[in-house]
Amino acid sequence: xxxxxxxxxxxxxxxxxxxxxxxxxxxxxxxxxxxxxxxxxxxxxxxxxxxxxxxxxxxxxxxxxxxxxxxxxxxxxxxxxxxxxxxxxxxxxxxxxxxxxxxxxxxxxxxxxxxxxxxxxxxxxxxxxxxxxxxxxxxxxxxxxxxxxxxxxxxxxxxxxxxxxxxxxxxxxxxxxxxxxxxxxxxxxxxxxxxxxxxxxxxxxxxxxxxxxxxxxxxxxxxxxxxxxxxxx
Amino acid sequence: xxxxxxxxxxxxxxxxxxxxxxxxxxxxxxxxxxxxxxxxxxxxxxxxxxxxxxxxxxxxxxxxxxxxxxxxxxxxxxxxxxxxxxxxxxxxxxxxxxxxxxxxxxx
Numbered sequence: 001x002x003x004x005x006x007x008x009x010x011x012x013x014x015x016x017x018x019x020x021x022x023x024x025x026x027x028x029x030x031x032x033x034x035x036x037x038x039x040x041x042x043x044x045x046x047x048x049x050x051x052x053x054x055x056x057x058x059x060x061x062x063x064x065x066x067x068x069x070x071x072x073x074x075x076x077x078x079x080x081x082x083x084x085x086x087x088x089x090x091x092x093x094x095x096x097x098x099x100x101x102x103x104x105x106x107x108x109x110x111x112x113x114x115x116x117x118x119x120x121x122x123x124x125x126x127x128x129x130x131x132x133x134x135x136x137x138x139x140x141x142x143x144x145x146x147x148x149x150x151x152x153x154x155x156x157x158x159x160x161x162x163x164x165x166x167x168x169x170x171x172x173x174x175x176x177x178x179x180x181x182x183x184x185x186x187x188x189x190x191x192x193x194x195x196x197x198x199x200x201x202x203x204x205x206x207x208x209x210x211x212x213x214x215x216x217x218x219x220x221x222x223x224x225x226x227x228x229x230x231x232x233x
Numbered sequence: 234x235x236x237x238x239x240x241x242x243x244x245x246x247x248x249x250x251x252x253x254x255x256x257x258x259x260x261x262x263x264x265x266x267x268x269x270x271x272x273x274x275x276x277x278x279x280x281x282x283x284x285x286x287x288x289x290x291x292x293x294x295x296x297x298x299x300x301x302x303x304x305x306x307x308x309x310x311x312x313x314x315x316x317x318x319x320x321x322x323x324x325x326x327x328x329x330x331x332x333x334x335x336x337x338x339x340x
Binding site: 023077 | 291300302306307310311315317322323326
């Protein structure tokens with residue numbers, strides 16, 4: 001899975017490094033070019049991420065899924081629509097919430113049933129709507145974990161510069177301190193964290209998809225037992 | 234209560250070994266075709282074939298529609314994505330240029 005993910009992210013990461021360089025040096029005139037390159041790299045990333053999810057899906061199912069090539073156009077279209085909701089509807093929160101999960105479910109849903117695109121979108125949106133509270137919990141947990149990881153990395157480097165390197169190892173950390181306090185370092189660190197969480201979510205989203213499916217179809221045994229016990233009580 | 238023995242719908246003298254999952258008619262071993270783990274009669278198989286063909290037609294129609302929408306909408310979508318990136322990065326530069334100490338003092 002990791003090599004596939006790295007193949008998906010390599011052009012995106014390269015373009016992002018140039019963008020970070022342009023931002024930190026405040027080189028505005030370079031931004032249009034690097035933004036265009038990042039847009040193309042995003043397209044490349046979307047072509048590969050369904051392949052990563054398919055690999056996870058095959059591991060979960062224990063058997064091959066439907067062929068990816070046949071459904072790729074539909075997956076890309078759903079991802080494009082969902083990303084549109086995330087990027088341009090982010091301020092209103094709700095479109096971004098549905099878009100975030102719809103984008104993650106596009107590949108598993110189409111490779112599972114092979115049904116029509118609109119039917120799958122409608123079904124996925126219904127599942128997201130019915131499990132909105134649980135999914136809000138998932139989003140919150142991911143956000144908190146992301147922020148905690150960022151804070152942890154910040155504190156770790158603070159301890160390294162102020163205590164560990166000068167006092168314990170006797171190294172001069174003034175230059176390093178200057179680098180770590182720069183915006184470029186901060187943006188690179190934020191991007192690294194994004195990549196780690198993105199990889200985690202790409203894999204975990206397939207499990208979340210199957211969880212939502214089992215709850216909606218009533219094939220989750222624990223849930224059914226709970227319902228029966230509730231009815232008996 | 235005595236169990237009524239079902240006879241094959243095509244061969245009334247032969248006992249049925251099961252029912253077709255599509256037509257629900259009793260069928261004997263000679264009239265049964267086992268496909269995907271379940272029993273079908275000849276008529277049931279024909280209905281299944283027609284249903285699958287219709288599904289395939291619908292699915293390929295959806296694929297064609299998706300491909301057409303993708304081809305038509307992708308330049309606009311890519312432009313909007315590009316615009317989003319550009320405006321966001323410009324905004325980040327504006328944020329970095331702010332004198333944060335002055336901002337906090339202003340508050």
